[in-house]
Amino acid sequence: xxxGPYFVLxxxxxxxxxxxxxxxxxxxxxxLSIEILLNSANLSLIAGSARWGDLTGQVFAFxxxxxxxxxxxxxxxxxxxxxxxxxxxxxxxxxxxxx
Amino acid sequence: xxxxxFYPFAFLAILGAGGVxxxxxxxxxxxxxxxxxxxxxxxxxxxxxxxxxxxxxxVYAGAVLVLFLxxxxxxxxxxxxxxxxxxxxxxxxxxxxxxPSAFLILLLYLFSPLTRExxxxxxxxxxSFGKFLFTRYLLPFELISFLLLIGVFAAxxxxxxxxxxxxxxxxxxx
Numbered sequence: 001x002x003x004g005p006y007f008v009l010x011x012x013x014x015x016x017x018x019x020x021x022x023x024x025x026x027x028x029x030x031x032l033s034i035e036i037l038l039n040s041a042n043l044s045l046i047a048g049s050a051r052w053g054d055l056t057g058q059v060f061a062f063x064x065x066x067x068x069x070x071x072x073x074x075x076x077x078x079x080x081x082x083x084x085x086x087x088x089x090x091x092x093x094x095x096x097x098x099x
Numbered sequence: 100x101x102x103x104x105f106y107p108f109a110f111l112a113i114l115g116a117g118g119v120x121x122x123x124x125x126x127x128x129x130x131x132x133x134x135x136x137x138x139x140x141x142x143x144x145x146x147x148x149x150x151x152x153x154x155x156x157x158v159y160a161g162a163v164l165v166l167f168l169x170x171x172x173x174x175x176x177x178x179x180x181x182x183x184x185x186x187x188x189x190x191x192x193x194x195x196x197x198x199p200s201a202f203l204i205l206l207l208y209l210f211s212p213l214t215r216e217x218x219x220x221x222x223x224x225x226x227s228f229g230k231f232l233f234t235r236y237l238l239p240f241e242l243i244s245f246l247l248l249i250g251v252f253a254a255x256x257x258x259x260x261x262x263x264x265x266x267x268x269x270x271x272x273x
Binding site for chain 1: 109117125129135136146150158159167170174200208246247
């Protein structure tokens with residue numbers, strides 16, 4: 001099994017995550033799309049680790065997971081706070097920072 | 100054998116990611132992401148990374164997605180997601196990303212010799228992974244734990260504060 005299909009799968013997942021980031025209006029689903037992006041990066045890291053016979057890629061995928069967990073805690077806290085104050089998580093209705 | 104397992108699970112991963120983008124109800128999109136996570140864990144197993152695969156299942160399917168499910172159900176926004184069509188004006192943005200990236204992937208796949216080289220996986224068993232992590236990457240590991248601690252502080256501070264958009268106390272403004 002060569003490296004190519006793994007990288008192609010990772011790129012497809014990244015493109016789908018970007019599409020979700022742009023198309024979705026629900027704040028929580030935007031966070032889920034970010035999870036897809038992080039996971040496609042993890043897949044390419046682990047595939048690279050298998051290609052070069054080095055565990056570093058796996059270690060960095062592990063670090064990526066922990067960073068994703070930290071990001072999720074802060075993102076979900078922000079989403080709850082936003083819902084409590086603006087009564088919505090729709091990015092069309094939350095436009096305080098719109099120029 | 101490896102290709103026999105790779106292509107079905109790659110297809111399932113893409114299916115789940117497509118579900119996250121296109122399913123209308125948030126809970127269903129979340130469950131589609133669970134599908135993606137499990138297929139990715141299988142692919143990690145194929146790449147001889149069993150420890151990372153198990154951590155992936157525990158952290159994502161076990162913790163992160165359940166947390167998302169809690170929040171979605173807590174906020175009661177399960178039935179609130181609007182159609183994608185209302186947001187289709189931005190669809191051209193997705194297209195503008197998708198077409199060049201598909202072209203680049205095709206170029207990479209057709210012309211790069213890297214993509215055809217065989218894999219030589221190094222087994223990431225818990226023992227070898229742990230030894231590697233706690234010798235060469237000990238400092239980043241400790242810094243990551245610090246980052247998680249700060250994340251917990253931030254979540255508590257944000258969730259315990261009542262108001263986000265505070266009105267100023269004094270009536271006179273400049």
